[in-house]
Amino acid sequence: MTTKNGEAMKIGEQNACRAWQLLMRFFFMQRGHLPSWGARFGLSPVQCHVLHLIEPGQPIPMSRLAETLSCDASNVTGLVDRLEARGLVRRQPSAADRRVKVLELTAAGARLRSTVFDRMTKPPESLERLSADEQRMLVKILK
Amino acid sequence: MTTKNGEAMKIGEQNACRAWQLLMRFFFMQRGHLPSWGARFGLSPVQCHVLHLIEPGQPIPMSRLAETLSCDASNVTGLVDRLEARGLVRRQPSAADRRVKVLELTAAGARLRSTVFDRMTKPPESLERLSADEQRMLVKILK
DNA sequence: TATTGTTATACTCTATAACTATA
DNA sequence: TATAGTTATAGAGTATAACAATA
Numbered sequence: 105m106t107t108k109n110g111e112a113m114k115i116g117e118q119n120a121c122r123a124w125q126l127l128m129r130f131f132f133m134q135r136g137h138l139p140s141w142g143a144r145f146g147l148s149p150v151q152c153h154v155l156h157l158i159e160p161g162q163p164i165p166m167s168r169l170a171e172t173l174s175c176d177a178s179n180v181t182g183l184v185d186r187l188e189a190r191g192l193v194r195r196q197p198s199a200a201d202r203r204v205k206v207l208e209l210t211a212a213g214a215r216l217r218s219t220v221f222d223r224m225t226k227p228p229e230s231l232e233r234l235s236a237d238e239q240r241m242l243v244k245i246l247k
Numbered sequence: 248m249t250t251k252n253g254e255a256m257k258i259g260e261q262n263a264c265r266a267w268q269l270l271m272r273f274f275f276m277q278r279g280h281l282p283s284w285g286a287r288f289g290l291s292p293v294q295c296h297v298l299h300l301i302e303p304g305q306p307i308p309m310s311r312l313a314e315t316l317s318c319d320a321s322n323v324t325g326l327v328d329r330l331e332a333r334g335l336v337r338r339q340p341s342a343a344d345r346r347v348k349v350l351e352l353t354a355a356g357a358r359l360r361s362t363v364f365d366r367m368t369k370p371p372e373s374l375e376r377l378s379a380d381e382q383r384m385l386v387k388i389l390k
Numbered sequence: 391t392a393t394t395g396t397t398a399t400a401c402t403c404t405a406t407a408a409c410t411a412t413a
Numbered sequence: 414t415a416t417a418g419t420t421a422t423a424g425a426g427t428a429t430a431a432c433a434a435t436a
Contacts, residue, residue, distance in 0.1 A: 121368050121369075121370060123370065124367070124368055124369075124370035125368050127273065128299075128364075128367055128368070130270065131274055131277045131278075132296055132299050132300070134274045135274075135292075136296070136316055136317050137317065138317075139318065139404085140317045148404090148425070148426080149278075150425090150426070150427095153275055153278060153279070156271075157275075165394085166394075167393085167395080170395095172279050173279055174279055174280065174281075174282040174283040175282065175426085175427060176427070176428060176429075177394070177395060178395080178396070178397080178398090178427085178429085178430090179426070179427050179428080180395085181395065181396060181397085182425080182426080182427095183425090183426080186425080201393095201394080201435080201436075202394095202435060203393065203394040203434065203435045203436070204393095204394060204395085204435095205394080205395070221271075224267070225264050225267055225271070226264075226267075227267035282427080286428090291402070291403080291427090292403095293402090293403070293404095308417080309417075309418065310416085310417060310418080313417095318403085318404060319404070319405060319406075320418060320419085321404090321406085321407090321418080321419070321420080321421090322403070322404055322405080323418085324418065324419055325402085325403080325404095326402090326403080329402080341417095344412080344413075344416095345411080345412060345417095346411065346412045346413070346416065346417040346418070347412095347416095347417060347418085348417080348418070
């Protein structure tokens, strides 16, 4: 348990696995919270995700959404249809490639995104007791 | 920026917000990966979640699933129907309350769960370079 | 030929309401 | 009366295949 080399590696691996397990637990916990969370803004989980992906003033092609969401391009069509019907996003033709349509937030979309994620970035209090070192560590993890 | 009291608090809050933003980014990243991940085992994202929630030898009432998944009890019925049809879980009557049905993993369910989460607990390499202190910090966060 | 986005189809997921059986 | 689970229904999410326009 206190050997200089081999055992230390083992402990390092154990810690990594434990950390990963905790992150997974965090992920599934958030996954449970997201539906009722998003419902406050009339947003489904995927719609929250899409809103998170499209940054204001930074349009992205629809194909990029399909990749990031791990779903077929055909599903993005309906997804964007509903968001566009609510006036949150807008389809724009791409000058570079006439096959492509890029998505951008409308003013209302940007406002809603800000509302949703301003609240989201208000951490659950427990996070406010962390040191600068701990914050740096999170940056490392999330690569 | 270097005042002793008020400014230090401010920086602490900034770090907490930054950490929370990064965790959110992690969450949405995982959310994007989960569909194709689960598909390898023929599991939808919710089914992965359910499998994660039912620990072997630790049956839980169906109502608990509805709470944790933030969905209506009526949805759990169909969800469990499909998992039961695949032989992954089993409904059992509760001795204490005859209204309640508890869910437990079948042998196949426990095997699949182990397969899925053994892979999941294999962290993405970057995690293996973390110290014990850093692991303890994660425990603190995930409360 | 390959790629972007669309339509069509079927199945799963989720929200709502009404119902049964227990408590 | 209140709660656990079910049924029924409708809309949203998602996988598959076929198609049009463009590269």
